[in-house]
Amino acid sequence: MSDYDFDLFVIGAGSGGVRSGRLAAQLGKKVGVAEESLPGGTCVVRGCVPKKFLVYGADFGGAIKDAQKYGWTVGETRFDWPVLRDSIQKEVARLSGIYSTILEKNGAEVFRERAEFVDEHTVRLATSGKTVTAETILIAVGGRPWAPEIPGIEHAIVSDDAFTLETLPERVLVIGGGYIACEFAGIYAGLGCKTTQVYRGGRLLNGFDAEVRDEAGVVQEQNGVSVKFNLSPTEIKKTSGGYIVTFDDGSKIGTDVVFMATGRKPHTKGLGLENAGVDVDEHGAVKVDKYSKTSQDNIYAVGDVTNRVNLTPVAIREGMAFIETVFKDNATAYDHTQIASAVFTRPPIGVVGVTESEARKMHGDDITVYTTHFRPMKNVLAEKPQKVFMKLITQGKQETVIGIHIVGDDSAEMIQPLGICVKAGLTKADFDATCAVHPTISEEIVTLKPREINKTTVVT
Structure with a gap:
């Protein structure tokens, strides 16, 4: 009989955490999972899934225009943002419910509250104040959007906010040049917004092949996105007609929405990792070895919180490798190379x-x-x-x-x-x-x- 409440306690019910918790429960382990938001994590709730629905929505506008060249008579058309927004949120709720059901049907206990470390074997549930113990703890809390601390930053939105805007703005200023910035700039332009994308570098999509980066710039312009390079925001001011953003060269851009897509950071702040002896790097990412083990032998971490390869399928595969290593006596290190x-x-x-x-x-x-x-x-x-x-x-x-x-x-x-x-x-x-x-x-x-x-x- 174990001296602990759980064989495995998972902090975070995103893709990596849910896969790990389900597989452990299927092996007969007593599993607890804590999630401060909706089960499903960033991908399902505020990331990949709702974003791709937005991409589909943006594409339909162009498809309607193209159809005329293929012989279709197209009448009066209009776009209704609340219809798309609410349809997506309805699907997000359905998928989140599936994630929760998967865990519960396999015998895992789900806690709908934040969990924080008390020590290496104990976590406190933030809402109820209850403490639980576990032989093994898995950190799978993912990441959160990051924005620079400039004057007026409180007026900006981040990707978490983009899916539930009350109204679709006429003008959008997207600041950033990575995945999220490029994707949302294309979405807003496709939905009919006057869209400007500003990036501090000279090419979009840092880390990609140079020719791909050049093509990405062409793609944005062809979609109607006005792309400006080598600029960084220094201030956001609210006005009666929206917002004015000032940049480091003194230029200013007026907009109705300022979307900061300037990066993401591991969601480790306030998690109490210091209480458990878990080391993090200068960015707050949990340090792990090739088997996803932290500096504490009984604590592991998978997914974006480790800042290795921040992709949903990678988190899932890391979670599967964790289960093989810890509960099947089959040390397995996921290969992070050649990932499409x-x-x-x-x-x-x-x-x-x-x-x-x-x-x-x-x-x-x-x-x-x-x-x-x-x-x-x-x-x-x-x-x-x-x-x-x-x-x-x-x-x-x-x-x-x-x-x-x-x-x-x-x-x-x-x-x-x-x-x-x-x-x-x-x-x-x-x-x-x-x-x-x-x-x-x-x-x-x-x-x-x-x-x-x-x-x-x-x-x-």
Whole structure:
């Protein structure tokens, strides 16, 4: 008989926490899960899922216009923000309920309140004041939006707020150049808002391949987003007609909504980690080893709170590896390399593997780069200039495929099976030996030709 109330206590009911809690409960372990918000975490409640619904909503406006070129007679149209907003929140509530039910049906006890550490085996539930003990504790609290502390920052919204705005603004200023900034700028523009995106750097999507970053800028402009680079906000002032944002070069932009998409940080503040002897880094991320174990032997952490690869499927896989390691006596470290991902700009971006710059730093001139740039069939009759960009990077005489980068319709769907190819170590010859499916966008990936480039040039 255990001396503890629970075999496993999970702090956070997001994707990683729910998967871990469910699997442990299925093994017959006594499991407790605490969640201060809605079960489902960032992805389900205020992230990936509602965001992609917004992307779909934004896309329909353009599709209606395109339909006319395909022979459809289109009458008067209008967009109703409350309808989309409320439909999304209804679906979010349904999905959150499913997450909670999954845990409870498998025997886990769910606490709808914040949990904070008292010591390495004890947590206090913040609302009820109840304390519970656990042999093993898993931290899966994820991250939260971060915004710079400038005068007037209280007037800005962050991504958590964007899904439930009372009204859709006429003008939106999105500050940032990462996933969230690019996605929401595209969404607002597609919904008819006059949208400006401002980034402190010279290219969007820091960390992505240089050519993809350039294409992302083109995509935003083609969607009607006014993109401004090398600017940082210094002040936000409320006026009778909205807000005025001042930037470090002295310029000012007027807007109805200031959306700060300037990054996210691990949600560890006030968690009491110091009481449990759990170390964090300078950003507040929980330090873990390859098995997701913290500096305290009985405490583990998965997902965005560790700031390794901040993607929902990664949190799930880390949680599964944790269960193998702790409860199945099968030490398992999740491999964080060659993870496919997508940015839901309009059109989306799909990538897997290394960038060209990374490839050249690792392998010098021992790489070959293949690219193509074309207008897809769908856009020809619609008379849209938007093109597809594809890039494939290989290494060595065998030409092992080590990177694939796509900007264009359906790239998010294509990158999943292509991720399997990269993970499996397939070669360009394997791609070339595959018969194309015609006419499709995806057929181009098996017909790519080498790009003409000075191999000594590092693309950054």
